[in-house]
Amino acid sequence: MSKVDAFRALHEGRTPDDPLVLPGPWDAVSARVFVEAGFPALATPSAGIAASLGHEDGSTPADEMFAAVARIARAVDVPVSADVEDGYGLAPEELVERLLEAGAVGCNLEDSNGGVLKDPHEHAEWLAEVRYAAGGRLFVNARVDTFSHGDGDPERAVERAALYVAAGADCVYPIGAPADVLPLLRSGIQGPINMHGTLDGRGPSPTELGELGATRITFGPGLQRWAALALQGMAGQLRKLK
Structure with a gap:
């Protein structure tokens, strides 16, 4: 089984109490740590x-992002999906080829630019072109930014998600959606739903998000920021050793 097929299979047949948890590595070292901990796949955070x-x-810059993704993918044997923001203005064919050259098996693509939502129909057409260029070689996670850059209306989020699924997206990601609207999103969206998980214990756990309807959980830059805080504490201790 190819890595992309293995990655796609990880999203299938999941029970509500067992969503797919995908840590977000920011470099080769963090990627190896997550794999050694037993995670079956990774999703980089831009x-x-x-x-x-x-x-x-x-x-x-796009070149730096693809190079970073390539270092991460090269460092581990598990499937790696890459957050490449809104595609950096690349044509669908070039975007797909650069992702594949970097060793990614999937991508996260946003439907906003500079904090402004894109026209959903135009974005769906662009996603369809990405899907056509990729064929079955990439797992496409279409981010829905209604809650982060729009009016937060769940119905608008469902409408945008439906367009993206129809265009060939394998998964949708209503980033910033409150947990209490997840059941409504689940009832209106076909296929896997990605939700953002928290690390401070204040939000729902991955299992709780799964029970509300999430298929997979990612953490954005949360793990990198958590690691930075730990390093800050160690740096403080180091200063005391002088």
């Missing part, structure tokens, strides 16, 4: 990689 490269979120 914001986490941006921070590791010294960029603000959303300002990483």
Whole structure:
């Protein structure tokens, strides 16, 4: 079985109490740590990689992002999906080829740019072109930014998601959606749903999100920021050793 087929299979037949949890590595070392912990696949966060490269979120040059994804994919044997923001203005064919060259088996694609929602019909047409160029070689996770850059109306999110699924998206990601609207989203969206998980214990656990309707859980840059806090504490201890 190819890596993309294995990655796609991880999304199938999941029970509500067992969503797919995908940690977000920001470099080769973190990727290896997650794999050694037993995670079967990884999903890179664009914001986490941006921070590791010294960029603000959303300002990483495309070449640097693809190079970072390639280092991560090369470091591990499990499938790696890549967050490539809104595609960096690349034509669908070039975007697909660069993802495949980097060793990615999937991608996360946003439906906003600069904090502004794109026209959903035009974005769906673009996703269809990505799907056509990729064929079965990539698992496409279509981000729905209604809750982060729109009016937060669940019905609008469902409408956008339906367009993206019809265009060939394998999964949709209503980022920023409150947990209490997840059952409504689940009832209106076909196929897998990606939800954002939290690490501070204040939000629902992955299992609770799964029971509400999530298929898979990602954490954005949360793990990278958590690691930075741990390093900050160690740096403070190091200073005391002087």
